[in-house]
Amino acid sequence: MQDLHGRKLKSVYDYIVVGSGSAGSVLAARLAESGQYSVLLLEAGKSDNVIYIKMPAALGIPLQDDKYNWFLHSEEEPGLNNRKVLEARGKTLGGSSSINGMNWVRGNPWDYDNWAALGNSGWSYKEVLPYFKRSETFDKGENQYRGGAGPMKIETCKAKGALYDAFIKSAMEAGYQYIEDANAYKQEGVHITQRNVHKGLRWSTSRGYIHAAGPKENLHVVTEAYAQKIKFVNKRADKLVVSIAGVEQEFHINKEIISCAGALHTPHLLLHSGIGDQADLKKVGVNVVHHLPGVGRGLKDHVAAPVQYSSIPGSSSAGKLSALGRLKIGIQWIFAKKGLGATNFFEVGAFCRTSEEVKVPDVQFEFVPFLGDFQHGKLKLSDGFQYFFSLMRPKSEGRVWIESNDPKVPPKFVFNYLTHEEDVKVAVAAVKEIRRVIAHDAWKPVRQNEVLPGAHIQTDEQIVAFLRDNAGTNYHPCCTCRMGSDEMAVTDHEAKVHGLDNVRIVDASIMPEIVSGNLNAPIIMMAEKVSDLILGKRPLAAADADYYKL
Template sequence: MAFSLVLTEASYKLRHQPSRFANATTVTKMGKISTAPSRSSYDYVIIGSGSAGSVLAGRLSEEGKNRVLLLEAGPSDQHIHIRMPAALPLPLANDRFNWFYNSEPEPHLNNRIILEARGRVLGGSSSINGMNWVRGSPWDYDNWSAMGLEGWSYKEVLPYFRRAETSDKGSSAYRGGKGPMQIETCKADSPLYRAFIKAGEQAGYAYIEDHNAYRQEGIHITQRNVGHGIRWSSSQAYIHAQPARANLDVVIKAKVLKIEFEGKRAVRVRARIDGKHFSIGVDKEVLLAAGAINSPQLLLLSGIGDAEDLRKLSIPVVQDLPGVGRGLKDHVAAPVQYRATKPVSVVGKLTRFGKLKLGLQWLIAKKGLGATNFFEVGGFLRTNKKHPVPNVQLEFVPLIGEMQHGSVALENGFQYFFSLMRPKSEGRVWLASADPDVAPKFVFNFLEHEEDRKEAIEAVRAIRNIVAQSAWNDVRGEEVTPGKNVQSDEDILAFLRKEAGTNYHPCCSCRMGTDSMSVVDTHAKVHGIENLRVIDASIMPAIVSGNLNAPVIMMAEKLSDDILGKKLPNEVADYYLPAAE
């Protein structure tokens, strides 16, 4: 999300542009998207329509037996800024579609406040993210299994990754060919992209044909969830593109206030929908899929969390679960930027005329620069051979941006944007108030752990080594950030404290497990509570090696089967692990 990070910080004006679709009722193949439920009770009430929620709505309603309600706090996703891949910075910078959460001052980042983008629109964060399709390393899921989480090994999750997608690489032991998510391989036809791949090989990193198959480690051409030239979000895949279903209600502008209980059993959901209050009955289960910030907030507001903290806010305790909101993780990230000596970056195509051409070509044919997300090449590296799998992700952007007088000045250049895959530092989410309209508080504690600081410094040095290769000789200009004078570990760390931030991948704040600090079991059921599951990135027991959209969609696919009493057969596929060193 490197391109978006700069533009989001600078685009305050865009937040207040009127959205001509914001108040619309949208008719899709699925049926009517409305601002009121059609029934007083449902079998399943799903809170949040993001990467998990839309999947759950689609799968639980597809047989026509269950009455399903999907509640989304934000507006419809049928907006050109969401549908056009190249427009990705615009919904990210618009508070109609983004919660625009701010962290508490980060103590190890010079007490800076970090903006955390979270989708507040149908499709959730899958409607405003960078569209990179990354499953993570197969090792991640075998690691979950090794942590004692039965049912979450690679052979058990692979069938659900495959079921979710239609990959342009075709159906195989690793890839799916008939799923709702449209996945395409980027074209990567720019000289900058070719230099990125060649330089990586010259630095000793293998070129990997498919980083979502046998081997993740190395340099690759990126895959993205774009289909037919448009963003293929979870809502596009599992709601808009599906046949009409009378048993599914999709309700937007629905702010959930609280889950209500009879004893330890979830029975109702209280919501404010388009300004009106509703109390919605639940006959089978509440499925909380509001994400790693909002899911712990709603549990706490509903009386599930650390009993002492709840009593301080005069919230009646339903279940004492001290792990709610604890263990928050994210991929800490930072850019390494270079000017280009030749006009080879995408900046030259983003003039006023260039943008007009881009927009017209996309509107007419859904092709051209408007159909790209700009993240067309990337990599997964081990900065130290002690790591069993890559510990750093590289995302590449064919331009650089600099804040000047409150706006972004785009420059001819390129940047490597790195993220730490398994940071040891962790934060938490907690309530600022018992009022559901008051945003929750959170802190990531980025770079708190010494190992994270060491890995981030190693990542900067690894990138510099790649950019020093001869493949970059024709276009490599001066290093803009950190800058050529930043050489010592101490100076690099000072740069990181000033510039590092989030890659918008929060997770692990309602962790799956069996210990006293876990929140849900391996079926995503909240400990000690009936008829309530949490299904989103918050329940990850450990952060995975890559972007979170694909893993969360997989989790929702798997858990929707679990809810329905089904299970796909295990699928065994080998994967690459480096020799022990």
Template sequence: MVGNGAASPEADLEFDYIVVGAGSAGCVLASRLSESGRHSVLLLEAGPKDRHIWIHIPLGYGKLFKEKTVNWMYQTEPEPGLDGRSVFQPRGKVLGGSSSINGLLYVRGQHEDYDRWRQRGNVGWGYEDVLPYFKKAENQQRGANEYHGAGGPLSVSDWRHDDPLSEAFVKAAVETGIPYNPDFNGATQEGAGFFQTTTRRGRRASSAFSYLRPAKGRGNLCIETDALAQRLVFEGRRARAVEFRQRGAVRTARARREILVSGGAYNSPQLLQLSGVGPAELLKQHGIDVVLDAPGVGNDLQDHLQVRIVTRCSQRITLNDIINHPLRRVAAGARYAAFRKGPLTIAAGTSGAFFKTDPRLATPDIQIHFIPFSTDKMGEQLHTFSGFSASVCQLRPESRGSLRIRSADPAAPPEIRINYLATETDRRANIDGLRILRKILAAPALKPYVVDEVYPGAKLVSDEDLLAFCRQTGSTVYHPTSTCRMGHDALAVVDERLRVHGIEGLRVVDASIMPDLVSGNTNAPVIMIAEKASDMILQDAS
């Protein structure tokens, strides 16, 4: 058997388990399934090793936003609810997947999210069922307690930079009546406070760093990078092998036990469709033999929309001021190099809040990400003026979209339709969320720092104006899910053990299996899903 590194094209590749995709879930699976030494595991990743320097520096997510060497750089189709704009969809194409290029926030969602999954017939996925797996994964800086674990692979840390703006935001939110919350992942999510991040001593703790690096020396684990899975090979209705392209050669690896697809909400349904598992009409249209007519594959795509307010700051204390000043920029770099602290540890949110736009709601429906910098578009040049941003994110959108292959070419990007703002509930939540955020930004604690609202601008006050602003500027928070949804209805793709309905020897393990979108960032839930899946796979093997 081949160890870490590339196998020769002539080698007969056969493993107990093949994991397709070395992202947030795939790295967990590869580590846990190879841990005992009893099972051989092949991990396939379409992208390169995680050597890019900006992967490991927290603020580097801005540099990787449009870095095509580690990013699929997808685009949606023109979105009717966003004035026909296409929305950029960055997804990780590197060891660690999106956990190597994301905004690093550790947010689990609400207890009620998982109870809702269970109530939809997914036995074993209630909050009390999944909490042990969150804790198992976690190495919490604050130590273990009822809600957190210590000693797990994934480092979860407090922010390593003192920022008066981020502190003022929390105080301002409290002044408007939102309670202070020291732990968004504890007893309740509601409140204002500071985000924790997946970092270790000021460096990014991706799933590749946390799970894969400690496992790389195992003789029963083979990691193949630059290996694009082209299709799954079936014998009847049983998945037997994976065909992949690597450095110009097409190779095939056989699985003695199972194939585990972990490509994420876009690439997992894409691979299933390319392999003949998906809507029959779509597959026939592209000349693909139908293995299983599964209309739910690529269905129910969901994502979080964000709408940002940009505020001009009265003091030169923002990241804009640091990055745009040569000496301050060098000093920030030197501080990070020496102490792993300072502005380069800034994640995609420093402080934030979760609140209800309607008191009749049982749980918060809006998340705020506050960051001490501003830009017209994420990943682009920071503004030359002193500025900061806060974005509204509706937590449980009703809008649903789809993922469809465009052709039988595995290298062709899929057709992505999310249908943002397609329902009145979604439109109302974003308008009301912006109004509440404006109240926070106008509260006494932030007044010393505010000059004016750059956009949407004080003149936009009506519902119609604010909705138009959402349509003109709204974008993704990078949380696509649910395209291979777990359940037992006609459009469900996997069962509660993540086995693909109607197929043997095949599971999907990633964000695509979520019955619906969690109320918050998705990286921590995906790692939990993979931890739980690893246990189920090993249980079924014995």
């Protein structure tokens, strides 16, 4: 067996990292940097050397097939009229950072102070901010909030066009404050977004931490390598069983195994390894290694739904995205890495509070300058614009489980979207708030008719019915192996699995609570921080930067 660079694999590694996504590529690179330890990075998918992964504007393509996407579906969602929801997860180097929307959002600083308040020492905002900074190179330069020399290249979107202008101006007319940098002092308000795109290329974690750094002698990266089961001697992880291009192989673990497989696949790996609720494991014929009932529990996601309007002909980007238009865009991007091919289209956004009683923004608006459906694996385009709102801190939660002892069988999961009355209330308020903003004068020159929910949908009951038919995921699953010290916590504040000697988890599954924004940047921060913990380094000094509080 060989790695990505044709080097023969060893039978023993100091550190084995499962999953090369937003956390895995970061951890593997940082652990290998010193040259002291051998590191094996395993990715179940193929290489990311693919044009529609590299090209930002092609982000919709991986959502439509299962070649570079696990293409998982939830079980029937009781709050969504028993619909099954597509949950796209990256199945390639870079994981979901190779197929996501590239929005660079840290979450609200309050989120991390809340993590610390829940008993997770070391995770307050001032303690994690240095790791956010270490991870990035921000195009507007380093300051007390932003990094200037990190592997992730972050650019501020250009946001040029009538629809982007109308989005910003209408929000300000509606009373929103314009925020220069929503990843700094204040999140609430309207802003031009930031994205992990550099010189026209998607800047995933695999690109920033693996490819850009070049080969390391002590780091072996293996694709088409599906981790099936961890074997234990007592409570110590001894071997990892991996299927590489269909051939089963075992690797010995000298120091630690670190699962970075994500909020759905990390519990899947643990459960098949005998780590989970013992009653559930016995039902499916898995030998119990360690009773840990929280594995797979507490699944959360940012439930989301679209509000769409048609616009005057030629006002949106839809006309440029015809078959001929896409060909021209592709040619320009291939030869110059410029033009529409270099955008992710999500160039403006906002965070708002739906009630004066809420102290931290509870809804995010993302925006695209055409009508299209990215949500269910489809892409249909026409003139118009779309506000895509997400609930930042949903109360509804689901779980991940297995119904077979065959690790090749995908995990089962359900989110239970909109099953908590508070989530329903906030979602209805979000629809009304978007309509309020769009009614302002800035939209008049280009706005036409409301497409979704539609002008005939007015009462709260009608809006709820619309949401149950149309709401879905913003592809942000988390919290299924959360940090904490209570009986349902799976990991401690250093990401170690409770009751096991040498197993850690570093991905969205260990979030104690979902954060107020997209998950990519927070997961990268977590991997940066935990890499120091693993290597026994002194934590970076806490920042002295403050943040906005009501």
